[in-house]
Amino acid sequence: MAIIRVRNGLAPTPTLRRSSGDAMYNHFLLRVVRAVMGSAMLVSTIVACGKESTSPSGDRRAYGPAQTLGEGTARTFVTVDRSGAPKSLGVALSESAMRGLPTTPMPGMPSAAMLVLQLPSEATTTGFDHVMLDWNPAGHEPQHVYTLPHFDFHFYNITSAERESIVPTNPAWASKAAAFPSAAFVPNGYVAFSVLAGAPAPAVAVPFMGMHWVDPTSSPELQPPPAGKAFTTTFLYGTWDGRFIFAEPMITKAYIESMKDKPEGVTLPVGTAQRVSKAGMYPGAYSIKYDAKDREYRITLENLTSRQ
Numbered sequence: 107m108a109i110i111r112v113r114n115g116l117a118p119t120p121t122l123r124r125s126s127g128d129a130m131y132n133h134f135l136l137r138v139v140r141a142v143m144g145s146a147m148l149v150s151t152i153v154a155c156g157k158e159s160t161s162p163s164g165d166r167r168a169y170g171p172a173q174t175l176g177e178g179t180a181r182t183f184v185t186v187d188r189s190g191a192p193k194s195l196g197v198a199l200s201e202s203a204m205r206g207l208p209t210t211p212m213p214g215m216p217s218a219a220m221l222v223l224q225l226p227s228e229a230t231t232t233g234f235d236h237v238m239l240d241w242n243p244a245g246h247e248p249q250h251v252y253t254l255p256h257f258d259f260h261f262y263n264i265t266s267a268e269r270e271s272i273v274p275t276n277p278a279w280a281s282k283a284a285a286f287p288s289a290a291f292v293p294n295g296y297v298a299f300s301v302l303a304g305a306p307a308p309a310v311a312v313p314f315m316g317m318h319w320v321d322p323t324s325s326p327e328l329q330p331p332p333a334g335k336a337f338t339t340t341f342l343y344g345t346w347d348g349r350f351i352f353a354e355p356m357i358t359k360a361y362i363e364s365m366k367d368k369p370e371g372v373t374l375p376v377g378t379a380q381r382v383s384k385a386g387m388y389p390g391a392y393s394i395k396y397d398a399k400d401r402e403y404r405i406t407l408e409n410l411t412s413r414q
Contacts, residue, residue: 164187165186165187165193166187166228167183167186168184168186168226168227168229169181169183169226170182170183170223170225170226170229171223171224173223175199175203175207175219175239175241176202176203176204176205176206176207176208177202177203177205177206178200178201178204178205179199179203180197180198180199180200180203180221180223180239181198181223182195182196182198182223182225182226182229182237183196183197183198183226183404184196184225184228190228191231192228192231192232192387192410193410194408194410195229195261195389195407196393196404197239197259197404197406198400198402199362199402199405200401200402201401201402201403204359204363204403207359208241211242211243211244216246217241217242218241218242218243219239219240219241220238220241222237222266223237223239225237231387232386232387233384233385234261234262234263234386234387235262235263235266236265237259237261238260238269239257239258239259239260240257240258240260241257242255242256242257251327251328252327254336254337254358254359254360255358255359256358256359257356257357257362258354258356259354259355260315260344260352260354261353261354263352264352268351269314269315270314272315272316273314274313278347279311280307280308282316282346282348283308283310283311283316284306284308285346285347285348286298286307286317287345287348287349287383290379290380290381291349291350291379291381292319293319293321293343293376293377293378294377294378294379295321295322295323296319296320296343297319297320297322298310298317298318299318299319300317302320302322315344315346316344316345317344317345317346318343318344318354319343319344319350321341321377324340324341324377325340327340338358338360338361339355339356339358339361339374339394340355340356341353341354341356341374341376342354342356348383349384350382350383353376353389353407355392355394357394357405361394362405363403365396365403366396366398368395368396370395371394371396372393372394373391373393373408374391374392374393375390375391376389376391376392382413385412385414386412387413388410389407389408389409389410389411390408391408391409392405392406392407392408393406393408394406
């Protein structure tokens, strides 16, 4: 693979190349793994610091620094109660961000834009460190499953430096990719893509991400006909070196924009584990909503609960 270095120092970006060993990727789900989470060149710039919004209930929404996306911006936010305790964490896309999005993916990659979004200081106690957002203008293989324009929102609980060490040149790549958490630490219903594909974990792991996990029963787009439905949204987790390191809503652009017609938005439950390997806050659901007053879409990890 080749690594693209971002000039503003935010993060390196991988370009995955096919090799003679790609025959193992012919399996449907393995092709999903291969293509789902590619990163692409960073096309945004930081444009503003965070601001706050207070609701009548006393809950306060604090924003992280905004970055340019399309004709608008993307930024993280955290909602805290009167005592300052976090209740939810998310990414806000301005309505105008949905216009003028780049349409040309990086060569060999599905993504045309990648943003590394910093969290507001009020989110420190959540245990999350940063969010990586990818925009895939034509989706990615397999055909007729994920070949729809969509966004990936990676909420990492490791640092950027730790994330950047997840590369095939790491001498421990094979062992750390294959190190799965024990059953008690795996969210209910979730299975590693390598297990679904029947392939070696090191061949399925993705640079800067590790191993993706999915709940096949809650992902209609992965069901064979006639049960299968068109992809709109799904929720993934990721592991590296024996523990979960990110949570990831993956949502089509059209589905996000359809929230304008749903005043209450959509809230979906996510699988949770019996135990966690790192103290922090963990979601019990995620939501997709449109705020007509602020003219922004919000993708949010909801029902945050402190766990040890």
